[in-house]
Amino acid sequence: MEYTKGILKVVEALFASAILIFFLVLINNAYLKESSKIDLELISALQDSILLLDQNGTLRKDATQFNYSKIESEIAELYNHSFKIYVTICDRTRCVGNKIDTPNTISYTIAGEIEYGPVEILVYAKR
Amino acid sequence: MQRGELWLIATILLVTLAVIVLPLTAVPVIAKIDEFFFANINEELSRCVNLNSCNLSDFVAFINLTSTKRGYRLNLIYFYCNSTSLEIGNFYNLNISLKITSELTQVEEEIENGKVKYFDVYQLGKHLNVSYLGKKIYLTCERRNIVKDLCLTFVDVVKCSLE
Numbered sequence: 631m632e633y634t635k636g637i638l639k640v641v642e643a644l645f646a647s648a649i650l651i652f653f654l655v656l657i658n659n660a661y662l663k664e665s666s667k668i669d670l671e672l673i674s675a676l677q678d679s680i681l682l683l684d685q686n687g688t689l690r691k692d693a694t695q696f697n698y699s700k701i702e703s704e705i706a707e708l709y710n711h712s713f714k715i716y717v718t719i720c721d722r723t724r725c726v727g728n729k730i731d732t733p734n735t736i737s738y739t740i741a742g743e744i745e746y747g748p749v750e751i752l753v754y755a756k757r
Numbered sequence: 758m759q760r761g762e763l764w765l766i767a768t769i770l771l772v773t774l775a776v777i778v779l780p781l782t783a784v785p786v787i788a789k790i791d792e793f794f795f796a797n798i799n800e801e802l803s804r805c806v807n808l809n810s811c812n813l814s815d816f817v818a819f820i821n822l823t824s825t826k827r828g829y830r831l832n833l834i835y836f837y838c839n840s841t842s843l844e845i846g847n848f849y850n851l852n853i854s855l856k857i858t859s860e861l862t863q864v865e866e867e868i869e870n871g872k873v874k875y876f877d878v879y880q881l882g883k884h885l886n887v888s889y890l891g892k893k894i895y896l897t898c899e900r901r902n903i904v905k906d907l908c909l910t911f912v913d914v915v916k917c918s919l920e
Contacts, residue, residue, distance in 0.1 A: 643764065650771045677793050722819065738797055739823050746810035748819040750826075 668733045669757070672713065676736045676753050679705045684740070693719055693749050694742035698727035705753065716754040721747060730754050794829070795909050795916050806837060806903045813837055813903075814846045814873045821848060824909065832908040834868075836887060838898035843876040843885070849906075855889035857881060892919065 683689040683704055692700050698717040706715045718727035734755045741748040798820055805811040817833060824831040833848045847853050847868040857864045859882030868874050878898045885896040894904050908917040 646764070646768065650768065654771070654774070720823075722822065737794060737823065737827060739801055739820060741801060741805055741808060741811050741816055743808060744810070746808065746812060746816075748816055750823045 669755075672734045672755050672757065673736060675709060675713070676705070676734070676755055679708045680736065680738050680751065680753060682708065684738075689751075690740055690743045693740055693751050694745065694747050696726045696749075701751065701753075702728070712757075714756040716756075718752040718754075720750045720752065725752075727752075728754075730756060732756055791829075791909065791911055791914060791916055794824075794827070795907075795918075798824075798831075798909070799905065799907060799918060799920075802835065802905055802907075803903060806901055813844065817846055817848050828911060830910040832910070834889070834906045836894065836896050836904045837902070838878060838885075838896060839901045840883070840899060841878055843878055843881060843896075843898060844873060845876070846873040847871070853889050855887055858886045858888075859884060894919070 680689070683701065688704070689701065691697075696719050698719050701719075702715045702717045705717070706713065714730075716728040716730050718725050718729045720726075729752065732754050736753050738751045738753070739748065740751065802813075802816070802820070805813055805816050813835065817835070820833075821831050830850075831848065832850050833846075834853060835844075835846050837844045837846075845855070845866075845868055847870055850870055852867055852869050854865070854867045857866070857876070861882035862880065864876070864881065866874065881898075883898045885898065887894050887896060892906065894906075896902060896904055904920065906917075906919045908915060910916075
């Protein structure tokens with residue numbers, strides 16, 4: 631009787647451990663795996679380059695004209711084409727440009743200088 | 758201590774690790790992205806004021822849209838004035854009662870969520886003290902000026918500024 635009770639306790643403990651490990655793996659996948667794909671150095675480079683383009687004064691005009699290829703090449707040139715850059719420009723109703731599935735993405739919202747037309751510039755990068 | 762109690766303690770420790778410690782390791786990454794997005798919104802709102810073509814409330818609506826798309830929740834109230842008019846836009850996700858005091862008058866107003874109200878600066882005066890939600894701001898309307906109370910929430914990270 632004591633022996634059976636002991637085995638039952640062990641089985642119970644194994645089940646409890648299995649459930650806990652399952653949840654740990656699940657949470658680990660949901661949080662850590664996603665965040666580990668994020669390349670902070672690359673994101674910082676994208677942020678710096680978009681700010682630089684904005685300061686130079688061409689970004690606002692290009693964005694409101696949906697000239698995504700020009701923005702792509704300008705950012706790539708800043709880093710000697712060491713990253714692959716994809717740009718999408720969205721206004722309220724549509725998005726134009728290229729996009730890839732990567733967490734290394736930044737969003738930059740601007741309004742036009744001459745004609746008001748707010749747009750969101752999404753920059754995706756891949757090493 | 759009995760074996761049952763030990764199991765209970767071990768279970769609590771593991772669950773704490775799973776629910777609190779592991780998700781917290783993702784927070785620095787979130788905060789980093791948040792900061793750039795937040796600074797961009799703040800900067801663009803200030804710039805919008807200086808563009809003749811910019812419609813502030815419309816721009817806030819657009820920012821709200823982009824914030825929602827990225828999973829952020831935006832709470833914003835702005836006070837924009839020039840020498841003739843004062844515009845208050847409430848996008849704080851709650852109705853806000855505010856009191857405007859100046860050398861000329863004292864006004865109490867309630868602004869519904871998502872609404873914009875306009876006031877005549879000639880009647881209000883150019884130096885305004887505004888209080889709302891337990892906060893106090895000072896606004897001078899001799900030239901174009903904007904004060905923004907902006908909060909961005911992402912997961913449980915809240916970032917606010919009042920400037």
